[in-house]
Amino acid sequence: MDSSRVSTFFISILLIVYGSFRSLAMEEEARGEDGDEKDKKESNVTTLDSVQAMCLPLGASVSLLIMFFFFDSMQLLFAVCTAVIATVALAFLLLPMCQYLVRPCSTKGKISLGLCGRFTLAEILSVGISVGVVCVWVLTGHWALMDFMGMGLCVAFIAFVRLPSLKVSTLLLSGLLLYDVFWVFFSQYVFSANVMVKVATRPAENPMGIMARKFSIGGVGGSMARNAPRLSLPGKLVFPSSRTAGHFSMLGLGDIVMPGLLLCFVMRYDAYKRAQHAKLAEAGIPLPKHWQRISYFHCSLFGYFLGLLTATISSEVFKAAQPALLYLVPFTLMPLFAMAWMKGDLRSMWSEPFVTPPTPKFQTI
Secondary structure (H helix, E strand, O other), X not given: OOHHHHHHHHHHHHHHHHHHHHHHXXXXXXXXXXXXXXXXXXXXXXXXXXXXXXXXXXXXXXXXXXXXXXXXXXXXXXXXXXXXXXXXXXXXXXXXXXXHHHHHHOOOXXXXXXXXXXXOHHHHHHHHHHHHHHHHHHHHOOHHHHHHHHHHHHHHHHHHEEXXXXXXXXXXXXXXXXXXXXXXXXXXXXXXXXXXXXXXXXXXXXXXXXXXXXXXXXXXXXXXXXXXXXXXXXXXXXXXXXXXXXXXXXXXXXXXXXXXXXXXXXXHHHHHHHHHHHHHXXXXXXXXHHHHOOOHHHHHHHHHHHHHHHHHHHHHHHOOOOOOHHHHHHHHHHHHHHHHHHHOOHHHHHOXXXXXXXXXXXXXX
């Protein structure tokens, strides 16, 4: 197998695992806070409901059509928005590393930056590195920096967006499966072009080149405008092939993030079940020995790996772009449903397992 395929497998699984752990850590940290600090941390997290899950594929389709028809006239806006969002996401990705680096020389206090607010030294360092990476990407257009920015987007999305139940997860992934299949396989019959592939592979003009040409920096058609590289926007991960020069293996960020949201949900459910297990153990209630041999997260992660492997084999066999979610969704959802049914957790997992029922005001005697 080509090394670029192996890199795609390894990085996508690593991002899902890391993003899920970051989400779980944020949830446990917020649970330990009180008052305004807890509300502030919980407000940063978005929990999707059933309506939002069904509308998301429609919103994604509208965004795809806008990029398909109006990319040339809006590419500067797309590039600038992408750079800003990627900077914030990359800072979130780098924050734990920066916290580790500045630990010996930093205090617990925050540094005031005037109107911008108060931040820790690690936060300032992570933002500074992120801005540097994005600036170098604009100057060079290098694929590795684009991948680095895409990794930050994946981890941030998995950490800050949560699915409350298996019902919402199923609605979201089923809708996105239909979305992926239509835009990859059938859009060419409607729009005379493969809309998904066209948008994913179309490079944007460099903002530096646009500004240099607009303000005649270096003369009309000067060296800055001519030499500014076109930018491939970080909506995908690409890895160069070791066999064919100039060929890249590509995986869309949605093929990492959307199954990643499901795996993040099942990791949180595993933590919820472990907490229940601890309470039952304290009460002296025994549990079946097979209860914790295989977690839901391990089951779903192995299914994701098999789905990604199947999608890769299909693209090699048919020599054409494949909708990865066509394979990833069944391979992650079906084993999860089967395992939840065998363990007797399907009913609780289906309907918002993390919501604690309100305590009745009056007790019936």
